[in-house]
Every structure is written in C-alpha cells, then in structure tokens.
Amino acid sequence: MINLTITDFLKERATRNADDLAFRFLGNGEVDGPITEWTFSELYRQSVGVAEDLTEQGLAGASVMLAFPPGLDLVKAFYGCLLAGARAVPVPLPNPNSKNPLGKILKTAGACGASTVLTSSDLAAMVAAIASQLPVCLRAVTDRIGSDWSGPPAEMDTVAYLQFTSGSTGHPKGVAIKHANIVSNLRVMGQMLRIKSTQPAIVWAPHYHDLCLVGHILGPVYYGFESTLMSPMDFLIKPVRWLRAISHYKIANTACPNFGYEYSARRIKSEECKGLDLSHWLVAGNGGEPVLPQTMEKFIKKFEPYGFRPQTFMPCYGMAESVLFVAGMKSLSEPPKVLRLSAADLEIHSVRILAENEPAERSVVSCGKPGYGHRIIAVDPMTLTPCNSNQVGELWVQGPSVPGEYWGLPEESAATFKGHLADTNEGPFLRTGDLGFVADGEVYITGRLKDLIIIAGRNHYPGDIELTVQESGAPVRPGACAAISERIDGVEELVIIAEVDDRKLPVQANSGGTGAESMDEFWAAAVKNIQGAVSAGHGLSLRSVVFVEPRSLEKTSSGKPRRRYYHELYLKGKLAVVHEKRSPQTI
Secondary structure (H helix, E strand, O other): OOOOOHHHHHHHHHHHOOOOEEEEEEOOOOOOOOEEEEEHHHHHHHHHHHHHHHHHOOOOOOEEEEOOOOOOHHHHHHHHHHHHOOEEEEOOOOOOOOOOOOHHHHHHHHHHOOOEEEEOHHHHHHOHHHHOOOOOEEEEOOOOOOOOOOOOOOOOOOEEEEEEOOOOOOOOOEEEEEHHHHHHHHHHHHHHHOOOOOOOEEEOOOOOOHHHHHHHHHHHHHHOOOEEEEOHHHHHHOOHHHHHHHHHOOOOEEEEOHHHHHHHHHHOOHHHHOOOOOOOOOEEEEOOOOOOHHHHHHHHHHHHHHOOOHHHEEEOEEOHHHOOEEEEEOOOOOOOOEEEEOHHHHOOOEOOEOOOOOOOOEEEEEOOEEOOOOEEEEEOOOOOOEOOOOEOEEEEEEOOOOOOOEOOOHHHHHHHHOEOOOOOOOOOEEEEEEEEEEEOOEEEEEEEOOOOEEEOOEEEOHHHHHHHHHOOOOOEEEEEEEEEEEEEOOEEEEEEEEEEOHHHOOHHHHHOOOOOOOHHHHHHHHHHHHHHHHHHHHOOOEEEEEEEOOOOOOEOOOOOEOHHHHHHHHHHOOOOEEEEEEOOOOO
C-alpha cells in the first residue's frame, strides 16, 4: 500500500467507493442551507476534467497557484493538478482591504515560479480588471467533466504540491511535498486519530491550510471517509454552526487550533445549544498553536452537558515542514496529560514537575507521542547535543513525512532540514524552531526559539506573558496581543502590543458622549492593569504598552501572532496606534 500515490487512491475510490459521499460543502455554514455534495466518482470525473484542461494548456510539470474561495472548486482543482503532474500551490485569496492586495500573491508566484493562477469562474469575472495587472495568467477553473485519466502515473518521489508556511516567524516559504511524504503522513494521521472509513469528519479551517488540505481533502481519498467542509468566516460569524453540523452529521473527527475551542466556549450562548448531541464526537484535534489547559477546561465545562467527553480532546503537534502531523498519539479513553511545572526552572530551560501541594506556576499539555516511523528529540540549540527529559531544547524531527526542502531555497532548506547532532553527527533532522521537551516519549511544547524573550539573563515565553495580559482586566481583544522586546542601550526591554477591545471603551469614545471617566484616566488604568499583572506574574517591568486598532494585528492562517512582523512594525512606527504609554524608563 505504501507504494501507491494519492492519485492511485483517487482512482481506486472512484471505482470501489463510487457512490459513497466524499465531500460536502455547507454554503453558509448551516445544515439546512445551500449544500454541495460529491461522491467519489463525481470527484474523480471533476478532477479528470481539470487534469485534461491543464495538460492541454501545457501546464504538466509546472507550478499552478490555486486561489479559491471556500468550496469544492479548490478540491477538484487540487486533485486535477495531482493527476496532471502539475505542482499545486494553494494560496489565500488577496485581501481587498490591504494596501497592496496583490503583493502576497505576486511574491508567492515569484517564489514558486508559477505563471498561472486558477480560481473560480465567479471570482475570475469579478477581478478581471485587477487580473490584467498581474504578470501571471488568471484563469477560471474548467467546468469540464472527464471520464478516466490516461495520463502518466505519478511517482512517489515527485513533488505533488507546495505548502506555503504560515509565516509566523518570517516570510512564507514553499515546502516541497512529495507523494511519498503525503502517504506517510496520512498513515500517521490514521494511526493517531484512529480513522475509520465509516466515521465522518468536518473542518472549518481555510482550505489552503495544511490542516484542511491534508486532514480533510487528502484524508477522505486515502481512507474513504466523508468530509464536510465549511468556510472559516461562517464559523467566525456564528461558531455554533460548527457544533450543529457535528451534531447533525454525527461527526466523529474534527480539528482546529486552540483558538477555535476558546472562541466557541466564549461566544456560543447557552440558548444556542438546545438540541445539540455531541456524543458521536470521538476526536477533537487541538494543534497549530499552543494548547492551553484552561481552554480545554472551559470547553468541557460548557459542552459536557451535550455529550462532549474530556477524553475526546487530542492535542497534536505538527507543521507544514512535516506535511501536517508529527505527534499526537494518546489513549482515546483518557483525557490529555497536563504537567504542572516550575516557571522559575523554565526560565533556565529546566523542567521541574511541581508537587501536589505546590501552587501551579505553568501548566503544559502533552501533545502525545510521535507517529509511525517518526522520531522527536529535544536538542540544545547552542551545543547541538541531545537534551535529557528534564531539559528544554529545540525539537528536532526525523521521519518519512519530512520533505527535506523549501522550493528553490537551498540555503534555507539546509538550515531547516539538515540538522546534525554535534556529538554523533547523526542526521539529518528537521529543526523545528519550537522549544519543548520529551518526557516518557511524549512531546511538550513550551514556545518558539526565535520568539523567546531574554531579559536580565532570564528566559520568558511570550505566550505566557500574553496570557497574563489577556487576564489582567485591561481592554484587550481576546487572543489579540503580543509580547516583544526592544533593545535599548544594549538592554532588552519588554513591550506589549495589544488590540483594544472597542466594546470596553468609555461611552464618550464610542458615541461622542461625556462619560464620567476621562480617556486619560481610562488609558492610565488600562496600562496599570497590564503592568501590575505582568509584574506580579513574571517579575517584569514594561518599557512600553501600545494599544492598536481592533483587528489590525495580522495573524497567520492558523491564528498565531506574527511577533517578528509586529516587532518590525513597532520599530518603524507603522502600527495603527490608538494609545501608547512609552517611557524613557521602564514603567
């Protein structure tokens, strides 16, 4: 089975599971709204039509960018590329509100050498004027229906698609994913999630994101399960739609970043839950960003009355550089393991588990064990030697899911994919840039190596500080702040950048009234709350607190803060500042 490519599985499903439902798209996120459904045979015929069209256009062997709104057109375009031997490059749609809406798509086109962008017919007509400015050809995906594909078969070592990374620590880079990597990672996914063809799945993550692309577009063809897709915007507008679909279709498997569970627990009202049945839900994958135990506790408390079980949560660890999954294996009968650690020891990259009678300072969630054929070790990033189980290091990964290169970037590929241990020269390893440790074979994430803030010789994880700011009582939008550092006279100083929650502004700011509290008093109290919480929780003072406009901090496609990007904007004075308290001395 390992020698079969994903296109071999596509052909097999079209015959063996011809009339089984492959994909369902909820047009407005509602189970009683407009719905598009394709069987495996319909998916195959649609994909063959695209493959024939691409071949006639001379695009076999070329990079083809796929810029689609949510829907099944992306699915057929993606599989059409795989059949035709074109390198699929799924990308987000240009942001019309951006100052340079075409900038990212042009940068990606240059990085992958694409001359063609496929999109939906509606979108192609809508942006025809803008498209004329592009140095690449914008084409509507064909409506052609094929019958059977007679082109050359894909090879296991051929690059199937380029997965551009989220850009949380720099400019996005295209991971060159081969057919062999796809099949290997799908095997890992099945092992971790205990996937069965009879258990349906759902996802609201962006279709171009690896979570959706691998888990819910490639996964159904490999395993034969039914996959329901919905738009992330439909989830954000009304998150209960996700849970209603899980209830209605008896979904067994879904996954999203920690943010999705936090958002659902916070935004879904009790009256919206009437009639929910979550008892069929077996696996709730939680990954793509730090997994917070308090988020899982909130979600369990709110939805346990409707059948959700604590053991359903499955924290996972992975990245585009390993296709998707790396670790996540745990028992389906037990809740995730959480370790209570000493924060002071973490500051020196040491792991000390607290006794029961010691107050919790930092809780970290196990992301399970590595999948089939894969290995994860923690390595001291300075000495490049392995850490023991009570040391924090950079996580290094080995295994057949690791593609080994960024497209067209040999130096960056070598820096990321060619790690070797200094003491034994063992390698190559994928250097993830993530900090964590491995204990009893299970992986724990503590932060990002490049985001680590070092002040007065102590290590501070920005995610911990950001959580403290969120819980300080200051008017900060949930999940919308970043802790960075600024070097002044050779000394690192802490800076907090936070989106202001406009719902908490005084009346006079929202409606022009004359509220009793002056704006000066309001901002002074907000800064004081943050400083007090950060001082008490981390023993740190602040150089600056910057409140910026709501929704002005651009995040990655998986909802992670782009701290290095914010740092650059801060230094250049290009943040959308609403209020700033900056002092020549720490405040």
